[in-house]
């Protein structure tokens with residue numbers, strides 16, 4: 307049966323804050339004869355963005371103690387000097403506009419009794435500058451407002467076609483390195499579709515599911531990164547995975563609900579079972595950069611200690627208003643935050659690396675853009691400053707639309723040899739591999755290997771062992787092209803992403819930021835090279 311095909315002016319893959327915001331802006335500002343396709347692998351609102359708790363950075367003139375230069379300095383210090391100064395400055399300077407624009411779209415940031423915006427504090431920020439919604443429901447608040455616009459605003463929604471439960475599985479890149487669209491797979495109908503467009507935007511989020519313990523939801527399987535790798539896009543800094551220090555850790559439960567850093571920002575302290583306040587010696591105490599706190603907790607856990615957040619001295623009425631979801635989640639687990647300590651441990655949280663892009667999302671493949679967590683603009687360097695990622699999603703999506711406005715988006719149905727080869731992989735029934743029975747077992751194995759050997763602390767031998775294990779998983783899995791279902795495609799992507807992280811981590815022999823090599827003697831402090839092309843080559847050919 308011939309594969310279904312369609313044409314749009316712009317394809318956006320992913321409906322987190324980056325994808326939704328780009329769709330809204332494009333629909334508002336451009337005349338797009340073939341419309342926008344917004345395609346997402348689950349329900350529209352399911353993504354990392356939805357679970358963001360702490361908030362979004364806003365460097366606003368009314369917040370007198372703050373300034374662009376202070377935010378830039380904090381970002382670069384947390385990123386251990388590996389950030390791109392111009393990118394940091396640009397994103398900081400545009401934060402005020404981004405916040406005002408979100409408000410215009412119906413995001414109600416929390417305010418005090420005088421109706422002034424409430425600013426909170428998180429690790430490595432030198433002043434209170436983080437805005438939040440519904441206390442600890444910032445992502446939910448923003449996502450909800452943007453989904454409402456995309457679905458129900460009469461003008462905006464009229465230009466947008468939405469595909470839910472649909473996975474982008476390959477990019478259509480021609481022999482001149484131009485992206486002409488994607489191949490998609492509908493999880494409900496099992497149908498493949500060739501979708502052409504002069505512009506394709508990846509907004510597919512991060513890679514958290516590559517690890518056994520993560521704060522990220524199940525959709526976060528690094529798909530965009532794998533699409534980029536398969537199409538030879540340049541990839542950068544994949545050794546830098548941020549482990550959030552404080553995820554709720556309940557015995558016999560592998561899920562890791564986040565306990566926001568802003569709980570520490572409001573005064574909670576980290577202690578072990580003996581009551582030792584082990585962050586007390588650090589100049590920034592509990593609010594030291596995330597990589598530092600995560601390693602301290604890891605060291606405690608490695609000594610068979612248990613680690614807790616002591617929030618008992620935060621006024622309970624304040625706790626309930628500021629952190630309603632955290633309060634309820636703790637109660638569900640029989641933890642009364644007024645008298646019980648909250649058991650916590652680190653979990654994979656954010657990917658600083660990704661598809662190498664400019665600030666407007668431009669990648670190394672023509673007509674292909676990447677924004678949000680899937681992209682690496684070098685805002686975050688070796689360790690992301692808390693609450694900078696939602697800001698990056700909005701500012702980069704805005705810049706992307708500013709770039710596209712200046713272009714003529716002509717219909718694109720150019721099919722050359724290279725594109726035909728990609729299409730054939732999915733249209734040809736002979737290519738289909740027999741359904742694999744042990745996909746979830748292989749996934750569990752992969753996640754455990756990555757957690758144990760490519761986690762908070764790495765060595766060359768742990769990384770080599772991990773590569774060998776992942777190679778075994780890959781050969782047991784077998785499939786490279788056409789899979790039978792969404793889980794198989796996700797496993798295919800997780801294998802690509804794992805190898806890419808391992809190769810990057812092997813390449814960087816010194817410790818810096820979130821990449822800690824226990825076998826390194828040198829701690830890198832200065833702005834040196836980012837890991838790029840070598841990693842890509844070895845990942846794709848491995």
Ligand code: FAD
Pocket residue numbers: 319320321322323324325345346347348350352353354355356357358359360361362363444445472473474475509510511512521522523525526529530564655656677678679680692693694695696697699
């Ligand atoms: P996402 O929001 O993850 O969206 C990705 C989208 O792509 C999803 O819709 C997904 O279904 C879709 N998708 C993925 N693959 C495919 C595919 N193959 N085909 C089709 N669709 C696909 N950052 C902050 O700045 N402040 C915070 O307070 C904060 N708190 C956080 C709390 C938690 C628990 C987590 C997990 C993250 C937090 N972060 C926070 C990080 C931040 O939420 C993310 O970096 C950001 O939301 C990423 O947005 P995004 O639009 O790039 O991706």
Ligand code: SIN
Pocket residue numbers: 358359360361564565566567568691692693694695
């Ligand atoms: C948190 O609330 O601790 C998460 C904030 C972030 O990841 O930026």
